[in-house]
Each structure stands twice: as structure tokens, then as C-alpha cells.
């Protein structure tokens with residue numbers, strides 16, 4: 001079951017916002033989504049911990065027969081992707097591929113700014129890794145990147161309090177802190193898969209000339225191009241349009257919360273092997 005699917009991994013629910021765009025652009029493939037809800041959030045964990053958790057989940061998806069895994073999580077992409085690509089795949093899984101969300105987003109960021117002043121909002125892990133700063137500066141040295149971590153946003157969203165009045169204080173706090181860094185910021189990248197759910201509140205706070213950049217469609221487009229350019233991977237994939245959902249946490253809770261992110265009903269199964277790992 002699930003053989004030759006595209007694996008989509010996130011620390012929990014947030015990756016479902018990216019998965020939504022992927023299945024909209026590439027509906028023909030089979031997919032397995034895995035959320036590590038038992039150990040989420042990853043945002044405040046150390047490099048070592050995020051690497052270890054991410055690798056375990058990637059290997060689990062490989063064991064389910066996924067030749068290609070997308071890390072639909074900024075924190076995992078920032079803290080684990082490079083090591084997995086450089087050290088694990090060549091030795092242990094030379095025929096498997098793992099892709100992240102940071103590089104594809106950095107590649108297109110210039111399209112969203114006129115002033116070359118870009119704001120980045122993310123978890124502490126993503127921001128402190130400086131991954132966006134480095135990737136964007138490698139590709140576009142003329143762009144100045146201003147970063148702000150938003151540690152309270154994921155808990156608000158995970159508890160479904162993000163659109164309540166009580167969320168306003170923390171939304172404003174981090175948006176104001178970012179905008180105070182430069183009056184010329186005209187593009188804000190939502191560099192966390194949860195943050196698209198806060199768009200109504202963020203939009204109400206920022207001047208109308210500021211572009212809010214959401215990653216889902218960007219990542220899906222980049223995956224489309226990747227599959228066109230890599231027939232050796234694409235030809236392995238099943239085209240049955242199947243979607244399986246797994247969580248390391250409680251399936252009932254996952255199904256309830258997941259529909260907020262995926263905007264359609266989800267019936268998840270328990271990630272069986274995880275019980276041994278926790």
C-alpha cells in the first residue's frame with residue numbers, strides 16, 4: 001500500500017497547506033502525507049533533535065515505498081535537509097530523493113519585491129538557522145533580508161485560536177517588530193507552513209503595497225518542474241490519484257484539526273513504527 005507514492009512530511013498539520021497546493025497542481029500522483037504530531041512543534045527543538053526526528057520520518061516514508069519525499073516544513077528544511085541530502089542519501093539511499101521548501105521559495109522571491117527589502121517570518125528554528133538569509137543572498141545579493149521569529153503563532157494556530165480576538169496581540173507584536181526594521185519592506189515571506197491561516201489578520205495590519213508570499217503554490221510549481229526534469233524519479237511514481245494520511249499522534253485529533261489546514265475531510269492512520277521510536 002502506498003508504493004511509489006510521493007511522500008510529504010511535516011512536523012504536524014502545517015504541511016497540509018503545502019500538500020493542498022501540490023495535489024491541486026499534480027492530482028494524478030499517489031501521495032502519503034505524514035505528520036509527526038506526537039513530537040510537534042519542531043520550531044524550538046535543537047538542530048540535532050529536528051535532524052533525528054526528520055530523518056526517522058523520511059526513512060519511514062521510504063519504507064512505505066516513497067522514492068521521493070518533500071519536507072513540507074520550513075523548520076525541518078532548515079535544520080535537517082542538507083545533512084540528509086549530503087550524508088544519508090548517497091550512502092544509504094542513492095536512488096531516493098528528498099526536497100525542501102526553502103530553495104524553491106528563495107528562487108522566486110525577487111518576483112515579489114520592487115525595493116529589494118524582504119521580510120521573513122518563521123519559527124525560531126527557521127529564523128535562527130539563517131537559511132533564508134543565506135539562500136536568498138546567494139541567489140540575489142542585492143536583496144536585503146529582515147527576519148523575525150514568531151514563536152507564539154504556531155501554538156495559537158494549533159489550538160484553533162488564530163482568528164480569535166485574543167490572537168491580535170501576538171500577530172501585531174511580530175508584524176510590527178518586522179516592519180520596524182525597515183520602512184522599505186514591500187514583501188513579507190510567510191516562511192512557516194502554518195502562517196497562511198493568519199493571512200486575514202496579517203493583511204489587516206500591513207500597508208496595502210506589501211506582498212504576502214505564501215509557499216504552497218511556489219513549492220508545487222517547483223515540484224512540477226523537478227518531475228519534468230527528472231524522468232528517472234518521475235517514471236517510478238504511481239499515477240492513481242490516491243492520498244493516504246498518517247500521523248504519529250492521535251488520529252481523531254489529527255482528523256479534526258487537519259481539515260482546518262487541508263480544507264477537506266481527512267481520515268488518517270496511525271504511523272505504526274513510531275510507537276517504538278518514542
Ligand code: DGL
Nearest residue numbers: 011041042043074075193
Ligand atoms: N511546520 C513548521 C514550519 O513550517 C511549523 C511547526 C513547527 O514548529 O513544528 O516551520
